[in-house]
Amino acid sequence: MTSNPKVIVAGAALTPFNRRKDASNFRDWAYHAFDAALTMSALKRADIDALFVASESDFFTMQLNPASILASDLGLVGAAITRCEGGGASGQIAVHAAARAIQSGSAARVAVVGVDPSASQLSGDTVRALYGFSFDAWTDGMTGVSSSALYALSYQAFQARFGGTDAHLAAVTMQNRANARDNPGAHLPRDDTGQDIADSPMIAAPYRRLHCSPLSDGAAALILSNASALPESRKAAPEIAGMGAANDTLHLGARGDPGQFTAKTRAMKRACAEAGISPEQIGLAEVYDAYAGAQLQAISALGLSDDVFRDLDAGTFAPDGRCPVNLSGGLMGQGAPVGATGVGQTATCALLLEGRYHAALQPKHAPQYAVADTHGGICTTSAVTVLKQGGAR
Amino acid sequence: MIDHRLVLDYHLPPGWMAPFVEGLAQGQTIARRCEDCARTSFPPLRSCPCGASAGAWVELDGTAQIIHRTDGQDGSFALVLFDGAATHSVVRLDNLAPDQNIGRLAKSTGPLPQIILGPELESSHP
Numbered sequence: 320m321t322s323n324p325k326v327i328v329a330g331a332a333l334t335p336f337n338r339r340k341d342a343s344n345f346r347d348w349a350y351h352a353f354d355a356a357l358t359m360s361a362l363k364r365a366d367i368d369a370l371f372v373a374s375e376s377d378f379f380t381m382q383l384n385p386a387s388i389l390a391s392d393l394g395l396v397g398a399a400i401t402r403c404e405g406g407g408a409s410g411q412i413a414v415h416a417a418a419r420a421i422q423s424g425s426a427a428r429v430a431v432v433g434v435d436p437s438a439s440q441l442s443g444d445t446v447r448a449l450y451g452f453s454f455d456a457w458t459d460g461m462t463g464v465s466s467s468a469l470y471a472l473s474y475q476a477f478q479a480r481f482g483g484t485d486a487h488l489a490a491v492t493m494q495n496r497a498n499a500r501d502n503p504g505a506h507l508p509r510d511d512t513g514q515d516i517a518d519s520p521m522i523a524a525p526y527r528r529l530h531c532s533p534l535s536d537g538a539a540a541l542i543l544s545n546a547s548a549l550p551e552s553r554k555a556a557p558e559i560a561g562m563g564a565a566n567d568t569l570h571l572g573a574r575g576d577p578g579q580f581t582a583k584t585r586a587m588k589r590a591c592a593e594a595g596i597s598p599e600q601i602g603l604a605e606v607y608d609a610y611a612g613a614q615l616q617a618i619s620a621l622g623l624s625d626d627v628f629r630d631l632d633a634g635t636f637a638p639d640g641r642c643p644v645n646l647s648g649g650l651m652g653q654g655a656p657v658g659a660t661g662v663g664q665t666a667t668c669a670l671l672l673e674g675r676y677h678a679a680l681q682p683k684h685a686p687q688y689a690v691a692d693t694h695g696g697i698c699t700t701s702a703v704t705v706l707k708q709g710g711a712r
Numbered sequence: 713m714i715d716h717r718l719v720l721d722y723h724l725p726p727g728w729m730a731p732f733v734e735g736l737a738q739g740q741t742i743a744r745r746c747e748d749c750a751r752t753s754f755p756p757l758r759s760c761p762c763g764a765s766a767g768a769w770v771e772l773d774g775t776a777q778i779i780h781r782t783d784g785q786d787g788s789f790a791l792v793l794f795d796g797a798a799t800h801s802v803v804r805l806d807n808l809a810p811d812q813n814i815g816r817l818a819k820s821t822g823p824l825p826q827i828i829l830g831p832e833l834e835s836s837h838p
């Protein structure tokens with residue numbers, strides 16, 4: 320194997336994810352996330368060779384070519400700039416593009432900024448229609464099939480094959496929102512009971528309102544660097560050990576098994592092969608829980624469990640379990656500003672590995688490996704990143 | 713706050729899917745049959761999972777069996793299998809009671825091509 324340069328996560332930061340009521344906008348959030356990540360990295364603006372921006376939709380920012388305006392705002396004029404878009408996976412795709420740029424030798428120190436506004440000023444129907452166009456706009460989108468309905472149909476297919484009850488969906492919902500209570504940047508820190516969940520409105524059976532993730536305002540940023548291009552103080556920060564990406568047939572009905580996140584399985588195999596590990600070595604995971612059932616489908620597809628319902632019941636994914644899942648609260652608890660989601664998941668993994676995460680969520684013994692799992696569509700576009708503990712730990 | 717209102721009127725060419733789109737407006741189930749493996753897809757896939765892209769347009773009889781169904785505030789939708797198709801389809805359900813397992817493609821009602829499944833007995837052909 321040729322030795323690629325080691326890609327270190329020198330800086331990682333997230334703004335709070337929520338609905339802003341302070342007249343700030345996506346440019347403010349991107350600025351604050353970038354500034355915090357840069358400070359952590361001990362680098363300066365002039366050190367940054369390239370900027371990768373993840374943002375899903377110009378309908379929400381009202382800004383085409385967002386990388387150009389953010390580069391100006393962030394003081395990165397002269398750097399190579401790229402906007403990355405892959406629906407819900409946009410942020411993780413940007414992480415991959417940035418890390419590959421370092422591996423290729425074309426850049427030494429790279430900024431990744433993910434950002435999106437929730438567009439909460441638009442009507443619910445407009446937002447639903449716009450998100451409908453993130454599936455096949457010409458069939459699902461125009462038919463008016465909602466994201467919730469597609470996820471619900473996929474989860475029903477998963478359930479038909481593997482089992483699972485309403486209690487399992489409730490367990491995921493309560494755990495993610497409970498984790499969010501210890502995350503001061505979370506959108507939905509809640510302590511709903513099983514009864515509260517069962518009483519919330521049915522959106523698309525089996526999914527009720529409380530089984531769904533919210534759309535949030537927010538940004539996340541990373542500073543990635545070739546290990547040799549960092550000051551000594553940051554050389555031992557966590558590294559990106561493996562990346563994998565894959566896609567699946569867009570149409571749920573054209574898949575061999577509409578309940579299986581096949582693209583995620585492929586992406587995870589590629590990421591693990593690159594990192595030289597197997598999924599059992601993963602000690603914590605931030606997974607793409609757009610809906611409660613999607614978290615279970617993700618855990619299964621990633622190979623973090625061969626019986627996800629049994630392991631959920633056994634507490635395997637709880638904060639004190641063998642492989643804590645979504646300590647941040649995940650999309651359901653922490654929130655989901657689309658472009659920021661994947662960047663934020665990788666930032667969260669890096670902060671947890673380095674022992675710099677919110678104290679109440681920080682594991683007593685940080686594991687060797689973590690995985691950040693992001694997808695777009697009904698796991699149509701999958702991107703998975705394996706992070707490894709830094710050299711000094 | 714900056715108030716900014718946009719009204720967007722699109723006129724979209726249907727492209728290669730034209731027979732499928734025109735079929736929906738007539739309540740016809742126009743599917744794509746692969747010339748290599750004879751697998752029939754609805755909605756049509758331009759490239760068959762077997763790898764071939766040559767295909768022919770065929771009309772199915774429009775009846776479909778419901779495999780999974782979801783109801784809620786977003787509406788009623790289902791993953792269904794149209795008779796004669798090898799791929800499943802996601803459809804909007806219109807007037808199909810929860811105990812009905814079979815339906816028939818209905819005409820798109822508005823300007824958009826919509827895949828709508830209605831009651832089986834009500835013929836949607838003119």
Ligand SMILES: [Zn+2]
Pocket residue numbers: 746747748749750751760761762763764
């Ligand atoms: Zn074929």
